Amino acid sequence: MSNLVSALNGASAQGFAQVRDMGLQxxxxxxxxxxxxxxxxxxxxxxxxxxxxxxxxxxxxxxxxxxxxxxxxxxxxxxxxxxxxxxxxxxxxxxxxxxxxxxxxARCMFAVSGDDALVREALAKLMPVDTSASAFKVGQFRRSRMAQVPAAIWMAEAGEARIVCFRSVAQYVFDLLKGATAPGSEVRYHAK
The missing domain is CATH 3.30.70.1520 (Heterotetrameric sarcosine oxidase)
Known part of the structure; x- marks a missing residue:
């Protein structure tokens, strides 16, 4: 019998925010x-x-x-x-x-966590969604595109977003999120 693993088996990356595979969901x-x-x-x-x-x-x-x-x-x-x-x-x-x-x-889930404004900025780099704190509150849910693939997002709490996508594009989405949170790539658009 094979062991069950998530799409990226717990992968994580640390930039100005942390990106992590949320495991089996x-x-x-x-x-x-x-x-x-x-x-x-x-x-x-x-x-x-x-x-x-x-x-x-x-x-x-x-x-x-x-x-x-x-x-x-x-x-x-x-x-x-x-x-x-x-x-x-x-x-x-x-x-x-x-x-x-x-x-x-058929799906996988990622979390992006860190400073609330920077988490929102990382998402805004990748999706045509207004991710400002005034427009995208905790508990709101959006289906959209993340670069070239469909994805759904929500703010689980201040400073943590969750992303659901198809398992077949998990590595692509992880790499997008990793690039969007790369150290030194901050724009600080959402900063107060």
């Missing part, structure tokens, strides 16, 4: 009527938090749910719990129209 794509009571209840049971509003992520101690589109959420759970959470969602949804798929091994 359970991720479930859930599609359906986001206004339906059954779906809201299933999300709360699986992710442990409230249903996110458009453009936001709702986090709890055990996971979270991110708004991806008007009929899609990304459910974050511990990697080892994905199968059980899929079963919970299926039971909770019953015969209500929905799609729940384990996408854990």
């Amino acid at each position: 359970g991720m479930i794509t859930l599609r359906g009527d986001l206004g339906a009571a059954k779906l809201k209840k299933a999300v709360k049971a699986a992710a442990g938090g409230d249903m996110p509003t458009a453009g936001h992520i709702s986090l709890s101690d055990n996971g979270g749910a991110a708004w991806m589109s008007p009929d899609e959420l990304l459910i974050l759970v511990p990697y080892a719990d994905v199968d059980a959470k899929l079963a919970e969602i299926g039971t909770g949804m019953g015969d209500a129209h929905h799609l729940a798929v384990n996408v854990s091994d």
Whole structure:
């Protein structure tokens, strides 16, 4: 039996901010009527938090749910719990129209941490997103492009951003983030 490893097996880099592979992360794509009571209840049971509003992520101690589109959420759970959470969602949804798929091994997650303004600057170098503290607050969630690939980002807290991308482009995204945080490349656009 092979050992399970994340896309970059815990890689990290230190520049003016730290970039690190977040390891194995359970991720479930859930599609359906986001206004339906059954779906809201299933999300709360699986992710442990409230249903996110458009453009936001709702986090709890055990996971979270991110708004991806008007009929899609990304459910974050511990990697080892994905199968059980899929079963919970299926039971909770019953015969209500929905799609729940384990996408854990098709995605990866990175963190960029350090000085809040510099973390935001690193993201702004790579994405067409206003990452200023006034426009991109903790709990907001954005899907966009990071250079040439799709990515999703959120501020987990002041000074720490999380990035989700496809596993197939993990090395590319890691190298982009490493370059964006290279020592001496600070622009200090977001500095107060």
